[in-house]
Amino acid sequence: MEKPNLFYIQNMLGGDTGFEQKLINIIKAEFPEEQQTYQNCISSKDYKATSEIVHKLKHKISILGLEKSYQVAAAYELKLLDGQLDLKEEFELILATITNYLQEI
Numbered sequence: 001m002e003k004p005n006l007f008y009i010q011n012m013l014g015g016d017t018g019f020e021q022k023l024i025n026i027i028k029a030e031f032p033e034e035q036q037t038y039q040n041c042i043s044s045k046d047y048k049a050t051s052e053i054v055h056k057l058k059h060k061i062s063i064l065g066l067e068k069s070y071q072v073a074a075a076y077e078l079k080l081l082d083g084q085l086d087l088k089e090e091f092e093l094i095l096a097t098i099t100n101y102l103q104e105i
Contacts (some may be wrong), residue, residue: 002094004064004101026104027060028102035095040090051080054091061094064101069094 005058013020034057041050044102058073071095 001097002066004098006065006105008063008065012085024105031057031060031098031102034063035099038095042082046074047080047083051077057095059097064098066094069097081092 006020009020009023013023025062034053038053038057040048041047041053048079054073054077058070058077061073062070072087072090076091
């Protein structure tokens with residue numbers, strides 16, 4: 001499985017470590033809230049709302065350099081609109097990987 005990284009953020013900000021830290025702090029603050037919203041939506045079987053939160057989460061997945069995981073999230077987002085959950089476990093593993101990473105940085 002891919003490992004999250006800060007390469008995209010570092011390249012995008014060109015070495016502005018102050019702004020880099022602000023962006024990381026925003027991700028650290030928003031990600032757990034969005035993950036909880038995802039859990040609430042999936043538990044209530046509101047797949048349209050689940051698709052919407054997956055859409056938000058996939059951008060953080062991309063920012064953290066997870067290209068393959070982004071593709072999984074994009075596919076899952078669309079499948080949810082049809083009530084299909086076959087990528088649920090894989091997506092939730094991605095979320096767990098990001099959670100662990102954010103706790104370490």
